[in-house]
Amino acid sequence: MSEPILQVRDLVKHFPVKRGVLFRRTIGQVKAVDGVSFDLNKGETLGVVGESGCGKSTLAQVLMRLEPATSGTAMFEGQDIFSLRGAALRKLRRDIQIVLQDPYTSLNPRMTVGDIVGEPFEIHPEVAPKGDRQAKVRELLDVVGLSPEHANRYPHQFSGGQRQRIGIARALALRPKVIICDEPVSALDVSIQAQVMNLLAELRREFSLSYVFIAHDLSVVRHLSDRVGVMYLGRMVEMGTEQQIYEHPTHPYTQALLSSVPVPDPSLRGQREIIRLTGDVPSPVSPPSGCRFRTRCWKARDLCATETPPLVDPGTSPVEGATWPGGDEGAAHPSACHFPEEKPKVVA
Amino acid sequence: MSTEGQSAESPNPSPLEDPAAPAVVQQGSEPLLAVSGLHVEFRTQEGVARVLNGVRYHVDAGETLAVLGESGSGKSVTANTVMGILEMPPAAITAGEIRFRGEDLLTASASRRREVRGEGIAMIFQDALSALNPVFTVGFQIEEQLRKRRGMSRKDARKRAIELLDLVRIPNAKGRVRQFPHEFSGGMRQRAMIAMSLALDPEVLIADEPTTALDVTVQAQIMDLLAEIQRERNMGMILITHDLGVVAEVADRIAVMYAGRIVEEADVHSIYRKPGHPYTRALMDSMPRLDQRGQELNTIKGLPPSLTAIPEGCPFHPRCPLAIDLCREKDPELLTIAEGRVSACHRSDELMRDE
Known part of the structure; x- marks a missing residue:
């Protein structure tokens, strides 16, 4: 068993429900994630399944620090990712990346594919010096199975499956260690879904990535995951290896x-x-x-x-x-x- | 369910008409609903998209036909054409027949079509939230057709609406009937839409991806409900879906669509045992399965063709592992490959032979 790369303990995320125009009062809490703990090991894929509203996407947002956590800790290589600021946080963002569900809204329609995939290098110039960027973008497009010539086109010129590949290339740009996949294939047709799932499996091998793979489709999760956590209303209700969950659920x-x-x-x-x-x-x-x-x-x-x-x-x-x-x-x-x-x- | 028809027909004082009507048209061995040679084009700025290229299928009473295909294959356009709710223009029906109890709907008058819609053929849609009107109560939307088409009083219609909501197992139907669609959960909205489609006791129900937007546990509830209602009423059902799992659980026959045509049609058991078209086979192979953990999924290379530029010959040939020169030149016809099975493939004989 390899060591954990990400350790999440008692993660809580509540969203306040507010009412009133001038005097906004909090009248309740949406308990989206309510005490979730898990370990993600190096090179492993942890599947997270659950129905809509169970908090799986909120979990992804919080782990990416797109939303602040209400309480709890998440240790990435010995650092609590919720307490990081400034340069340390920026460095963390290189290591944890996300692939989003909807390939139609997660790509800026006014940017070319080259700009989209190359944008991470603008923010993290230390990863690729300016002169190298074009070559890097071409290489990334090649890795995800797109032609390097596609760099000058716009997202609307691509099909759903190809757009998801662009999203994956963008996530790979900074050579992250962990990729959080939030329903990466649910918007795709069966034949295209298989292509993207194979690509994700191949990239994991090639770049020794660890995935948190969030999906509502149990067959998809089984196919890619080593371990699986089942979520219900903000909590993990069962956790085990793919075999244990699918063959011996309790x-x-x-x-x-x-x-x-x-x-x-x-x-x-x-x-x-x-x-x-x-x-x-x-x-x-x-x-x-x-x-x-x-x-x-x-x-x-x-x-x-x-x-x-x-x-x-x-x-x-x-x-x-x-x-x-x-x-x-x-x-x-x-x-x-x-x-x-x-x-x-x-x-x- | 024996009270079903009675309350609906009660305002109709001549019970003799009803049993007589179907007997007359039911003569011969016409299927309940038959689509043949249907061609539909969309005229867009980028050119003419040939969306349907000779679709044919039929459904009998008490039978479930599953229409399987990926997005853009024309499944929903076919359904909308059958219902007569296709937006024309941009769409144009260039050829084909849609026979309901032997009567061609495409040549029928607008008022006759309106009669068939709802009473003969009803439809439920994928996205219940956008299919229901947000500014009217769920009850009002069910009652509207009962009052307009059956001439029921408000009071009778309300009573019937509550019965229908009960039938689709919406808890507290009496209270729910006054609520608005946004007060319903996703599964309940879909139930309300099913109730609405059943209001005029249709003979054919078209369900266009009825569970795609729902979670698996709710999907299972809705599919059970649909199967039960269909059995009880002996309805013909056309289930449009891309989910091979759902199809395997409820369908009697399957029609597989690709690029606006039917490429294979067969009964559910034989098609899963041995697909007679390379596209069907590839589709089944590319699906991750719950009961097995595979290493690599077989994929279908490339993308579905653009409907403004469908390839010459067989439309599947650029993606087909079995393609030969003939496939690039000649569009294969839909031919019988076994009893009750048709496939549009030049090499279907070989597919059927090898293991």
């Missing part, structure tokens, strides 16, 4: 999420056990007490309303009646549920 939310994903095999129709959640995700302004999933959970008891289940290892011995197939691979992993239990055959 949190009822993860199980429901996995069983909701349609499997592209008509012969399995009616053969899978399907867990259907009722209702919608509660509002993050006033999340349920105790376990946040209890309002939609079929296992909820009184305990769930009063006590918040911590994200801890449930111990190596399985819950009575449940089995842990697969030996070591299926070993217990952190699950924030009072009654974690493996359900066989959630995923086909």
Whole structure:
């Protein structure tokens, strides 16, 4: 196991809800991220999955320091990224970059592709001296599978997949160590999505990058991730290796999420056990007490309303009646549920 | 659901008309809805975009046809043409037929088309927020058609609207009927739109990417609801989607579209077992799967063609791994490759033969 490059502890981000014109009063808090902890190891991809509104994008924004954190720490190579200022912060920005979801709005339509990809060098001139920049931009375009001649064109002349490649080239420009991918393929068609996912996997190998890979599509996350964290209403509810989460999920939310994903095999129709959640995700302004999933959970008891289940290892011995197939691979992993239990055959 | 039709028909004093009407037109083996040879162009400043190039498909009562394709393949344009809500100009229908119970809708009068819309064929859209009018209550929007088309009183229409919201399982329908679309969550808006489309008891329901904007757990709820309603009412359903997973779970037959034409059509089981067109096969191979962790995904090289400059010959040939000279010269016809299966590929025989 390699050492962690990014250690996030008890990260909280609340947005105030204000009312009033002259005298703005805070009438509540949107608890977008509410106590998230994880480690990202070197060269690893940590997948973060969850439904819309669970706080995954806020997590990305806070880690990029695009939004200030309400509390908590995030250590990157021994430094707390939330306490950095000035030159140290600028240096950090070289090391952590982001790829955004919408390739249509995340590129400035008035800049050429060359300018977009080369802009990081303007801000960080120490990375590439002026004379080198053109060559660097061409090289970057080549790396992401675009032709160097494309540098003089504008974003609207490209398709969605190509634009996402431009966004990736921009993120790569400063040779970062960590790239946060916030839904990088969800706006793309299936055939294009596969191209971009392969590119991301290839770049990780080539530049020994670490990814925080945020997506709502569970199949996409499984494909690229080494470890996966499942988020629900601002909290991580389950965390484990890709194998543990997809083959041996123990949190009822993860199980429901996995069983909701349609499997592209008509012969399995009616053969899978399907867990259907009722209702919608509660509002993050006033999340349920105790376990946040209890309002939609079929296992909820009184305990769930009063006590918040911590994200801890449930111990190596399985819950009575449940089995842990697969030996070591299926070993217990952190699950924030009072009654974690493996359900066989959630995923086909 | 047995109360369904009764309250809707109650203001109609001649019950004899209703059962008689379908019996007359249902003669012969015409499918419920059949599209054939449909050509649609968009005349833009950059030239003529040939958006539909001979689309054909049909759907029977009680059947779900999935129309699968990537963005720009013409799935939604076909649906909008069938509904008669295509904006003309810039669009122009240059050829084709749309037969509903044998009657060609393209030559029908505007008033006849309005009759079919809603009562014969209804549609639900991808983005419920923009499909619903933000300044009217959800109830009003459902009631409007009941009052205008069925001549119901406000009171009856309200009663029926509540029943419909109940049917699509919106909790507290009585209270919700007075609310505005922005007070509904994404999943509930989609339910409200389904309720609206069912108000006039359509025979065919076109669902254009009904769950694309929704989360998986809500998507599963909506797809279950649609499947159940379709079964109960024996409706024909056209499900437009790009999601191979959703298709596998609900469709009976699949029509795959590429560059404004159908490239393959087959029943759901055989197409997943063995795709009969290289595009279908590539699409399936390029999809990450939940139940397996692959190393590298197979991709389809290149991009879908621009509709203002569709390649000569087979439109898929620049991206096709099986392309031969013939493919560059001659556009393949949609031919039968097995019982109940058609494919537009010069090499479909080989595809069907090899493992």
